[in-house]
Amino acid sequence: MDKATVQRFLDGMKYEAERTEPPAQFPQLPDIPSGRYVDPQFLALEREQLWKKSWLYACHLDEIPTPGSFLVSRKTGAPIIILRDKNDCVRAFYNTCRHRGGPLVKSDSGCVEGFVCGYHGWTYTLDGRLIGTPDIEGVEFFDRSTMGMVPLRLETWEQLIFVNFDQSAEPLSTYLGKIPEQSRGFQFEGLQSVERRDYVIDCNWKVYVDNYLEGYHIPIAHPGLMREIDYAQYRTDTYRYYSQQFAPIRGMKPEDSAGRFYPPGTGLQEALYFWIFPNLMLNIYPDNLSTNLIVPLSHDRTLTIFEWFFHDEHSEKLRERIQRAVAFSDEVQQEDIELCRQVQRGLNSSTYDRGRYSVKRENGVHHFHMLLSEFLAKS
Secondary structure (H helix, E strand, O other), X not given: OXXXXXXXXXXXXXXXXXXXXXXXXXXXXXXXXXXXXXXXXXXXXXXXXXXXXXXXXXXXXXXXXOOOEEEEEOOOOOOEEEEEOOOOOEEEEEOOOOOOOOOOOOOOEEEOOOEEOOOOOOEEOOOOOEEEOOOOOOOOOOOHHHOOOOEOEEEEEOOEEEEEOOOOOOOHHXXXXXXXXXOOOOXXXXXXXXXXXXXXXXXXXXXXXXXXXXXXXXXXXXXXXXXXXXXXXXXXXXXXXXXXXXXXXOOOOHHHOOOOOOOOOOOHHHOEEEEEOOOEEEEEOOOEEEEEEEEEEEOOEEEEEEEEEEOOOOOHHHHHHHHHHHHHHHHHHHHHHHHHHHHHHHHOOOOOOOOOOOOOOOHHHHHHHHHHHHHHOOO
């Protein structure tokens, strides 16, 4: 994409410094243009500038429990191998043989002593060294030590594994900011994956993120959720690379005593809701953790991955709670799916270009758009 096209998309928007309170107004800044949501070229630019330069959630440590275990993660937009080597060190590599580019593993997970490419049999150790190259003897200037598996930067926070394709990017701690401090009371150790739900939605990935980052639509679109929260107290605080939403539990009313999913006193008011740029939603409850990950499949199709993590997955009482939590989440998700589909259709209309932000309700969306503009403007 040429510079003129990039600049047209950026539309002169500048990134604003960290703020923890909604701005009094958004002067001269309308919403971002609809072209950012409907143009396939713009997604190609985002893949280069966002996905290859940001910290991306890849998997949970529970998914690679022992030395030799590996997982092929596609959550980052490109198939990569996450593994534990023989020294219990967690590593990340491209799932690509250095000979002709074939995949080193075709299964989604497993436990191995090393990797053998199924194309020509080149062999690699778990720490990425190339040790086997059939019939390469006599090739001039061939040096195995320079042909190992290509690593990615990998960092962990608690039980979560993140990768970055950019060797010069800021550390993961910069992206997380105060989240480790804000979630200090939660017990991350011992979490196990208990449920996963995947949804493919006919919308641009940013449509879904926009929707998640504002509670503006809750009174209209989510009657069940509206019964649970104190909407008047709903707010979003923004930080450098993330934002935090506060949705306090609403007091009980006589007419809804039998229809509430989270009655007061269940601990929901203690929940922490974080969005981490560009595509991770992190929901921390007193007894569990859930993640929502957004993966663009094309400019108008998006994969949303919901996962739940608990400590005692075999408890019968817990299974009932999980089923109820998943059912309630699915109810809200189905409502959001239809909203996002409709918005995507509207963004393709010749009559729509852009809207305006609600200062009170959409400061999280505005913060997201400013980060987008910052990353897209990077050389």
